[in-house]
Amino acid sequence: MGKVTIIDHPLIKHKISLLRDENTGTRDFRILVEEIAMLMGYEALRDLPTELVSVKTPITTADVPMLSGKKLAVVPILRAGLGMVNGILALVPSAKVGHIGLYRDEVTHEPHEYFCKLPENIDERLVILPDPMLATGGSAITAVDFIKQRGCTNIKFMCVIAAPEGLEALKKAHPDIDIYVGSLDEKLNENAYIVPGLGDAGDRIFGTK
Numbered sequence: 001m002g003k004v005t006i007i008d009h010p011l012i013k014h015k016i017s018l019l020r021d022e023n024t025g026t027r028d029f030r031i032l033v034e035e036i037a038m039l040m041g042y043e044a045l046r047d048l049p050t051e052l053v054s055v056k057t058p059i060t061t062a063d064v065p066m067l068s069g070k071k072l073a074v075v076p077i078l079r080a081g082l083g084m085v086n087g088i089l090a091l092v093p094s095a096k097v098g099h100i101g102l103y104r105d106e107v108t109h110e111p112h113e114y115f116c117k118l119p120e121n122i123d124e125r126l127v128i129l130p131d132p133m134l135a136t137g138g139s140a141i142t143a144v145d146f147i148k149q150r151g152c153t154n155i156k157f158m159c160v161i162a163a164p165e166g167l168e169a170l171k172k173a174h175p176d177i178d179i180y181v182g183s184l185d186e187k188l189n190e191n192a193y194i195v196p197g198l199g200d201a202g203d204r205i206f207g208t209k
């Protein structure tokens, strides 16, 4: 059974509040998303396995814990998920990176795949799936579907802001995955934007409209 973690940390709260401000420009927005992803990654990777390895210090030889070489993949949901990748890679620089391209139909809000390229042996990896906004849950559910279809069983989804509707839908569709949320907001509006949210994360990361 997966678990849902609403991360309760003043640094993350502060940085998310800065993201929400409509006066925060592209450069700062991008940096903040990366920083939040790193702080959330620190929490999400808390259970990475370690093993004892013998190391010779200047004083003696000791058996000390090191990451046990578990294979990782970061698979952002395009395009906004890209903004979180470097923050996670700062923690695990040798992780492989895949991409899942989904776009949201403006009218039906349904996700459609246009690109999917995943690292080799994805079925043996822990997959971190970042997307800043968990709105209806449609894209996240579809992305997890794709990854599971390729045999992957160890998935952690990470979002900066979630709407209760999206969180419920993702939990229901994929109760086995771990979900990390920076802030659980109030609701979705009639255009499937999160309230209070921060607007369109992709546009704000990339400076598009």
Ligand code: URA
Pocket: 080, 133, 135, 192, 193, 194, 195, 197, 198, 199, 200, 201, 202
């Ligand atoms: N995607 C976004 O970027 N923002 C929202 O509020 C909802 C979906």
